[in-house]
Amino acid sequence: MTPAQPRYVSAGPDKAFGATVRARVHAHFQETGKAQKADGRIVLKVVAMLALFLVPLILILAVPMLGWAALSLAMVMGIGMAGVGMGVMHDGLHGAISKKTWVNEWLGGTMYLLGSDAFTWKVQHNGKHHTHTNVDVIDQDIDPPALLRFSEHAPLKKVHRGQHVFAFFFYGLLTLVKLGNDFFSLAKVKRSGDPRHGNYNYPLAFAAMVGVKVAHITLFIVLPILFTPFAWWQVILGFLLMHFTCGVILGTVFQLAHLVEGAQQPIPDANGIIATDWAVHEILTTADFAPRNKFITWFTGGLNFQIEHHLFPYISHLHYPEIAPIVQRTAEEHGLHYNVKPTMRKAMRSHMQRLWDLGHIGKIAQ
Numbered sequence: 312m313t314p315a316q317p318r319y320v321s322a323g324p325d326k327a328f329g330a331t332v333r334a335r336v337h338a339h340f341q342e343t344g345k346a347q348k349a350d351g352r353i354v355l356k357v358v359a360m361l362a363l364f365l366v367p368l369i370l371i372l373a374v375p376m377l378g379w380a381a382l383s384l385a386m387v388m389g390i391g392m393a394g395v396g397m398g399v400m401h402d403g404l405h406g407a408i409s410k411k412t413w414v415n416e417w418l419g420g421t422m423y424l425l426g427s428d429a430f431t432w433k434v435q436h437n438g439k440h441h442t443h444t445n446v447d448v449i450d451q452d453i454d455p456p457a458l459l460r461f462s463e464h465a466p467l468k469k470v471h472r473g474q475h476v477f478a479f480f481f482y483g484l485l486t487l488v489k490l491g492n493d494f495f496s497l498a499k500v501k502r503s504g505d506p507r508h509g510n511y512n513y514p515l516a517f518a519a520m521v522g523v524k525v526a527h528i529t530l531f532i533v534l535p536i537l538f539t540p541f542a543w544w545q546v547i548l549g550f551l552l553m554h555f556t557c558g559v560i561l562g563t564v565f566q567l568a569h570l571v572e573g574a575q576q577p578i579p580d581a582n583g584i585i586a587t588d589w590a591v592h593e594i595l596t597t598a599d600f601a602p603r604n605k606f607i608t609w610f611t612g613g614l615n616f617q618i619e620h621h622l623f624p625y626i627s628h629l630h631y632p633e634i635a636p637i638v639q640r641t642a643e644e645h646g647l648h649y650n651v652k653p654t655m656r657k658a659m660r661s662h663m664q665r666l667w668d669l670g671h672i673g674k675i676a677q
Contacts (some may be wrong), residue, residue: 482562
């Protein structure tokens, strides 16, 4: 059963934050004459990420090499796969790259190269995660399988005591599991009866999804089996390594933004109300990390500026570093804690501490 969607209601002074920060950020673009969408820098990023993902595959198919070299390239492909997901697909599916819808859809469609589905991703990520960030059950990013506990409102079990160590293994399964879960996600959207998707052609979507999965397996498993001297099990191993590498990167980056110390997990009251303004809710549930690390910012597609992304998902990630000081200043003026972990190391430490806390604090479910 689909949980009821909470409402964000505030009659207090925090309601002024959202209007103020939006006005200031929009004024920044007017004053600088910059467009809110991507500029020419996105071209280099698209080319670089796609090359990092696909060129190693071409080398494996075309150049004789030892097994260890092919596995190394499979790992590089996983890094490129994550880069495409974070730096190209993500902005595209948020409509943040261009004012032209077809450009966003084309670049967002790089998700199909990853073997996944754009429609179900939009429903879960754009619709649920961005609207109801860190809300138990609704936000699937904090609703993992039973072996993990990402929500302080979820039952605590003995197995969770070691999750600060083994969680990263499950991050590695992220994209592999999604290959199959897309079908269940599509069925779930259909069952929900959401009127926004009432005219969606589900049979055609199912057929297209099957085609995407078959194409992905053909490209990364069947072709290497046919055109390289590697045994089938070696090819499968490389495929799993590619996805595992990608999953660890994506899972870690996603959780560093919401599953760290200071990121709240509010729940609706009996009337389905979260007593705060939505923009304030995003500040309270989200964190930035390593904002001065230019490589992290480039490779993650600005996802280390997660606060800015949640408040302005329609603005290209290329502009997040310049609007972050505006958001921080406005938040602090309104008495809101702007949660930022200054380095990647401190962000990782905070994430692992939060995992430990969630694995130990609470009543053990019988």
